[in-house]
Amino acid sequence: MESGAASIPQDISQKKLVRQLDFTGTLFRVPIVTASPASAARELSAPSEPAVPVSQCSISAPMMSFYEVKDATPKKHKQCNCRNSKCLKLYCECFASGVYCNGCNCSNCCNNAENEAVRREAIESTLERNPNAFRPKIANSPQPVQDSKVEVGELPFVVKHNKGCHCKKSGCLKRYCECFQANILCSENCKCVDCRNFDGSEDRRALVHSESGNTQVYIQQAANAAINGAIGSSGYGSPASKKRKHQEFLHSTSAKDQLDHGLSQFPEINCAKASGHTALSSRAAAQTNGHVIHSSKLTYRSPLAGIIQQEHVKIFCKVLVAQSGRQTTTSTGRRLPEEKVIEREDKDKEDTKGQNGKAVQMSQRESATAHSNETNASIHVPGAVSAGIEKGARPMSPGTMALMCDEPDTIFLTLDNCRSPGFPRKENFTEVYAQQERFVLMKLRDSLHDLANCGRMKEENFNLISMIAETPRHEASVINQAKSCSDVPAHGKDEYIHQASISKDIIINKAAGLNRQELVSEELNFKPSHSEHQIHAKSTGASPGHNKTQST
């Protein structure tokens, strides 16, 4: 099991979550906040290592579902070689990762189910020393990137080692260095001497270029790992053999291979990448060929992959703010021209509800709204908010302000805003705030609902595509079965074959009813397969032409 799945609660700040609306980071991905070392110990007491029976796991339901997703990527488990620590100290990577030793080369190992009591004690003792001992060492920092920007799908995260390394002799360019090992740059957290693992370092560049020839992918993997929270307690990605990993990674001559390797290790970041060879397409291709590919590179890809971009999140936050502002003006009885625009947009949205990709459409529309309002209001805040502020509407509620905390360039609130004649009195603010926040939360809920539906639809579409891809083969198989069946009368065989054809037609018609652009869109990164062309040809009445293999 990868260290990231080691039942290790990450440092989640609810306050931070609310304030920053960080939809893209790890905040939403780790549902459990451990309040104390003791509870952390409980979380760790039974690792979610596949080798361990699920019944032993003390992981709560949401946690399990989270890791079930992650488990879609099979990973090899690093085998430790501990001799003196009984695998009950952080020296042991298995222990540090929160997993039982399984097939390791360790001696006198107590990191197993048989020694659960001892193990638990060790965990508690470790946590006593350092409550963060089992937390990921590498974390993405949500603030805008300054120098050491990691260019991963334009995600503005700085990936840092929480404690920082303390290297003296390795120049932080060997795997002794935890930062280097995690494929990240040293940060201000580090106390290293003679560090050469920084952005712009010639030594680092030379090293990476000479060995891999692809710095981008190199760094990307690290960013992926950290952003996914996949880097575990020991600060590394999957604890598969570091040496092997290193060699594979650096010596891989194919950038695509590297990408595959890196991304399969940290599957969910694929979501951030709208293009490239994806697991989904691989899976579809595999199924199209009628084979299940048992590959270690098989990855999980969220149905929402490619839908949520950084920009969408920004827009979404702005929309929430806009809604808040809109509610404000509604409450105060003031109506602004921009509201009409928003209302029209809302109406459009209603009309398109139920269609695929509406979440994206919504974002795009509201982006457009934002832009139009920016133009109108000459301020970098969409719609009613900007208008409300500039035109002397009352100030935002604390909740709204919190939502806008990351938009320092977009809003400039002054006391003057409160002096407008149209303002409610201070004593009325509470009620307005409540309304305002209710409105924003409703908007948030609706949007999340849309997003969930969008993902669900994509998943269904994909399943359908897979079925279709299988259909010709399946149909042929059924027909052959019927033909070869000796104890069925002739008319019975015909009926059997007929039914097979009907089933196929039902599937194909259903597919034809769907938005085809959605099925093969770039969001899916799904190249039209043979069956895709066939279906298209069938639905349009045209001949497939280049492919006559259907139903043979």
Place this chain on the structure above:
DNA sequence: GAGTTTGAAACT
């Protein structure tokens, strides 16, 4: 594979 180097973890 044995020996050395290295830096994190543990300990004082």
Place this chain on the structure above:
DNA sequence: CAGTTTCAAACTC
């Protein structure tokens, strides 16, 4: 908190 020891991984030969 700083210095020292222990430890296991990384590295070299």
